[in-house]
Amino acid sequence: MDRSPITRRVFLAAAVLAPVFLYPTKAFAASSAEPTPACGAGTATPPQTEGPFFKPRSPERKSLVEPGVQGAAIVVEGRVLSTGCRPVAGALVDFWQADASGAYDNSGFKLRGHQFTDGAGRYRLETIVPGLYPGRTRHFHVRVQAPDRPVLTTQLYFPGEPGNRRDGIFNPRLLLELRDSDQAKTGRFDFLLDLG
Numbered sequence: 207m208d209r210s211p212i213t214r215r216v217f218l219a220a221a222v223l224a225p226v227f228l229y230p231t232k233a234f235a236a237s238s239a240e241p242t243p244a245c246g247a248g249t250a251t252p253p254q255t256e257g258p259f260f261k262p263r264s265p266e267r268k269s270l271v272e273p274g275v276q277g278a279a280i281v282v283e284g285r286v287l288s289t290g291c292r293p294v295a296g297a298l299v300d301f302w303q304a305d306a307s308g309a310y311d312n313s314g315f316k317l318r319g320h321q322f323t324d325g326a327g328r329y330r331l332e333t334i335v336p337g338l339y340p341g342r343t344r345h346f347h348v349r350v351q352a353p354d355r356p357v358l359t360t361q362l363y364f365p366g367e368p369g370n371r372r373d374g375i376f377n378p379r380l381l382l383e384l385r386d387s388d389q390a391k392t393g394r395f396d397f398l399l400d401l402g
């Protein structure tokens with residue numbers, strides 16, 4: 207495979223990203239809608255156990271905040287990309303999570319929802335920070351599926367969470383890139399799918 211297009215992409219990505227590192231606070235507002243160029247390594251997002259609480263047929267929605275859902279607001283956003291950095295449009299992104307007290311809704315669909323990436327491979331979910339429950343660190347569950355391709359089931363984690371060190375499932379490659387401002391908490395993550 208000719209690697210030069212990827213190399214050029216990474217170079218351009220680094221040039222775009224440089225001001226973010228230099229001026230993190232100022233750049234946040236300006237860059238929040240821009241893609242995170244994190245796909246250069248070419249390594250697929252690792253799968254993780256589904257756990258016991260997945261439910262099929264979650265509602266299609268981009269916000270899990272509804273009456274009865276309380277907790278610290280967070281936006282989880284990013285892109286679905288191939289390991290070759292190509293955006294995947296129309297990919298399924300299906301989240302499920304515990305509520306602020308650490309409980310899953312297994313009778314209904316609270317804090318469960320799926321959506322499809324836009325033409326640039328982007329997804330964006332408004333939700334709350336999941337609570338803790340015994341034996342696990344703080345996490346989101348998610349299934350990601352490019353059209354007509356296998357499902358990637360994995361989990362996303364919070365940086366600086368004390369429980370990360372004690373959780374045998376935790377994987378630092380699945381850490382959200384967390385931004386916290388007065389207005390909003392945002393966690394970014396790009397899913398990289400090995401699409402051959």
Ligand code: FE
Pocket residue numbers: 257304342345347
């Ligand atoms: Fe869980």
